[in-house]
Amino acid sequence: MSLSPGALASTLAQQRVEVIIGAVVICGGIFELLRRKRLMERYALLWFATGITLLVLALWKGLLTKLSHAAGIHYLPSALFAVGFLFVLAMLVHASMTISRLTDQSTILAQRLALLQQRLDQQEGGSPRSPASAAPGEAPDPQRATAG
Secondary structure, eight states, rough: OOOOOHHHHHHHHHHHHHHHHHHHHHHHHHHHHHHHTTHHHHHHHHHHHHHHHHHHHHHOOOHHHHHHHHHTTTTTHHHHHHHHHHHHHHHHHHHHHHHHHHHHHHHHHHHHHHHHHHHHHTTSSSSSOOOSSTTTOOOOOHHHHHOO
């Protein structure tokens, strides 16, 4: 079943309007998250770039047509989807890099905390506690400090 050229143009125009609305909603949502301090600025910039790029491509049909033909995509909404997918993929890679960095920092901090706890135990005159017997953030035992 094939659509007439007029119906196809109407469908494409409707899809462009939907993408424009979607891009505006993305930018508005990101702005609100930023305003409520639920999202850091550096991540908001990536999301704004995604929303603005989709908005520009949806509004500027000639640019989208040139880019989609260069990529070998003949259905313009698919080209918009591909651009959005590439941005989301870039954000996932960025988030993975951030998670990796934070994991490394957490490991280093846990090791430093263990060394400080050991040093504190040695200064109190007691023998170092085993990690299994000491709960994280546990206050020193006052009786143990006076007994030594």
